[in-house]
Amino acid sequence: MAQALMTENSDLPTQNMVLNIGPSHPATHGALRLCAELDGETIVKATVEIGYLHRAFEKHTEVSTWSQIIPYTDRLNYCSSLLNNVAYARAVEQLLRIEIPERAVFIRVIVSELARIMDHLICVGTSAVDLGALSNFWYFFNVREQIYDWTEKLCGARLTTNYTRIGGVMRDLAPGFDEGIRKVLKSLNKALKDVTKLLGRNRIFMDRTQGVGIVTRDEAINWGFTGPCLRASGVPHDLRKAQPYYHYDEFDFEIPVGTVGDTYDRLMIRIEEMKQSVRIIEQALEKIPSGPVMVDDSRVALPPKEKVYGSIEGLMNHFMLLTDGIKPPQGEIYSAIEAGNGELGFYIVSDGGPKPYRIHCRPPCFPLTQAYERLVQGRMIADAIAILGSLNIVVGELDR
Amino acid sequence: MMIERLQQVFPNEVLSTYTTAVGEAVAVLRKDKLHDVLAYLNQNSDCLCEALLDLCGVDYLSQLKPGEARFEVVYQLYSYQHNHRLRLRVKIPAEDMTLPSATDLWVGANWFEREAFDMFGFQFAGHPHLKRILMFEGFEGHPLRKDYPIEKRQKIPFPQEIP
Numbered sequence: 001m002a003q004a005l006m007t008e009n010s011d012l013p014t015q016n017m018v019l020n021i022g023p024s025h026p027a028t029h030g031a032l033r034l035c036a037e038l039d040g041e042t043i044v045k046a047t048v049e050i051g052y053l054h055r056a057f058e059k060h061t062e063v064s065t066w067s068q069i070i071p072y073t074d075r076l077n078y079c080s081s082l083l084n085n086v087a088y089a090r091a092v093e094q095l096l097r098i099e100i101p102e103r104a105v106f107i108r109v110i111v112s113e114l115a116r117i118m119d120h121l122i123c124v125g126t127s128a129v130d131l132g133a134l135s136n137f138w139y140f141f142n143v144r145e146q147i148y149d150w151t152e153k154l155c156g157a158r159l160t161t162n163y164t165r166i167g168g169v170m171r172d173l174a175p176g177f178d179e180g181i182r183k184v185l186k187s188l189n190k191a192l193k194d195v196t197k198l199l200g201r202n203r204i205f206m207d208r209t210q211g212v213g214i215v216t217r218d219e220a221i222n223w224g225f226t227g228p229c230l231r232a233s234g235v236p237h238d239l240r241k242a243q244p245y246y247h248y249d250e251f252d253f254e255i256p257v258g259t260v261g262d263t264y265d266r267l268m269i270r271i272e273e274m275k276q277s278v279r280i281i282e283q284a285l286e287k288i289p290s291g292p293v294m295v296d297d298s299r300v301a302l303p304p305k306e307k308v309y310g311s312i313e314g315l316m317n318h319f320m321l322l323t324d325g326i327k328p329p330q331g332e333i334y335s336a337i338e339a340g341n342g343e344l345g346f347y348i349v350s351d352g353g354p355k356p357y358r359i360h361c362r363p364p365c366f367p368l369t370q371a372y373e374r375l376v377q378g379r380m381i382a383d384a385i386a387i388l389g390s391l392n393i394v395v396g397e398l399d400r
Numbered sequence: 401m402m403i404e405r406l407q408q409v410f411p412n413e414v415l416s417t418y419t420t421a422v423g424e425a426v427a428v429l430r431k432d433k434l435h436d437v438l439a440y441l442n443q444n445s446d447c448l449c450e451a452l453l454d455l456c457g458v459d460y461l462s463q464l465k466p467g468e469a470r471f472e473v474v475y476q477l478y479s480y481q482h483n484h485r486l487r488l489r490v491k492i493p494a495e496d497m498t499l500p501s502a503t504d505l506w507v508g509a510n511w512f513e514r515e516a517f518d519m520f521g522f523q524f525a526g527h528p529h530l531k532r533i534l535m536f537e538g539f540e541g542h543p544l545r546k547d548y549p550i551e552k553r554q555k556i557p558f559p560q561e562i563p
Contacts, residue, residue, distance in 0.1 A: 050533065050534065051532075051533060051534040051535065051536065054534045054535065056543065058519075058544060059543055059544060059548075059550060062550075063550055094422050097421060097422075219507075221450045221451050221480060222450070222451075222506055222507050222508060223506075223507050223508040224451055224452055224453055224506065224508030224509075224512075225508075226453070235480065237480060242483055243483070331420065331421070332420075333420065333422065333424070334424060334454070334476055334485075334487060335422075336453075343453060345453065345454055345476070347454065347456055347474060347476070349458055351462070351463060357458075357462075357463075358458050358459075358544075360454070360456040360458075360474075362453065362454040362456075362476070366511060366512070367508045367511070369511075370508065370510055370511040371507075371508075399534060400534070
């Protein structure tokens, strides 16, 4: 009887099942859709569909003035909007061939590193939540909240910062920023220590992440990976070192590199990077010179109020900058910085007019997401969630 | 240095080369033999552009002079070995918008090419899966072309199955 049942069962027709995850799903961290063909619980084939958050950023830029685009850049990678602001402003400044004041450079370094820390905090914190480790999330988000408080004092907003201006930054650091940030860094170091202890040698965490979603060195390069995901695969490449900008070559910091290129490495690299960012911020706070935070150039900077009200030239300058805007010379440029997720580049074509002719944003997530389809092949659904978290896909910049 | 090599090896394909004010190396190409140029840049030991970091299209409709190609596909290449960048601006006339796909050289080109197809309508020959990526299926036209009106709206059809 039992024998008969066994043979009968082995003849049962089986069929792969298609499971749809997203576009609205807590584990996808945004509107991302994954269609997975399953054999049991194993993913045979997966297709990623993006575009649910497409807001026509690039089309919008063609009808906006150069300054009006800065708020749009906040919404690219909304986890680290300050970095996007810096990347865009730097690209336009390069096109204009403007050197911004030293103090503005240091402020940009500080806010960039703070934004990088926030980005990594979210990535590691939420990935851990997806794997069932909730407490790390609170340890990290506690610190992130403190950084947000300082972001608010810096520019009046928490998420949509709109902090840089073409030619400098919106305003100087808030009073008490130095001591305040040092305090935040202290609590960050504590949180990093706590989370490293909780996760680093945690059996469950290691089993879920080690050897999962391995990307080899050559694959990572061929896929166009940049940032922490590339470094996790063992490529010691960081734009801050390889093609330094904003005095990054004068700061003393290291580039953590992974060995295996799995989910564990990708997450741990971020923890190490936060420690390096702390070092950079501390050095920048030491070295920051006093002086203006906006370049003295009537082509881009608004004149001081007494000139606007006191002289016809100042009034005209103010009026023209606000109505007509900045006019970079004709030409094109590709300018990239090391953002939280990797190389954030802007390819800008200017026809010499008050509006850009074409702006293309190179989001670091884009190559990461297209590799995701292949990384989940042959893995379990639970692994897919772990891999997705470690790639840190931010749909705002993915879909633009 | 790399652009001079490129000019020597492909004298007919390279239309011009220049270095921008901030020191970026740029080569302007015609699209014939584009795949050979890309393969050379990818494999030759002096160039060794292991990574295709970015690919995008540009529509020069508003600046078009007679006899010039309307579109451009822009490649941003990077060599980890030599730590140098190269930008390729490939001229694409509106009459014939096919160009070879680079997916066999760089896997990462896949989505970038899909995006360029989606936004401008370039036909990448040899691409494994050339379909829209950011816009929805059933969208008509190519939104980043200069003659696509900014205020134009299209109805989103009922969601479709992904193959």
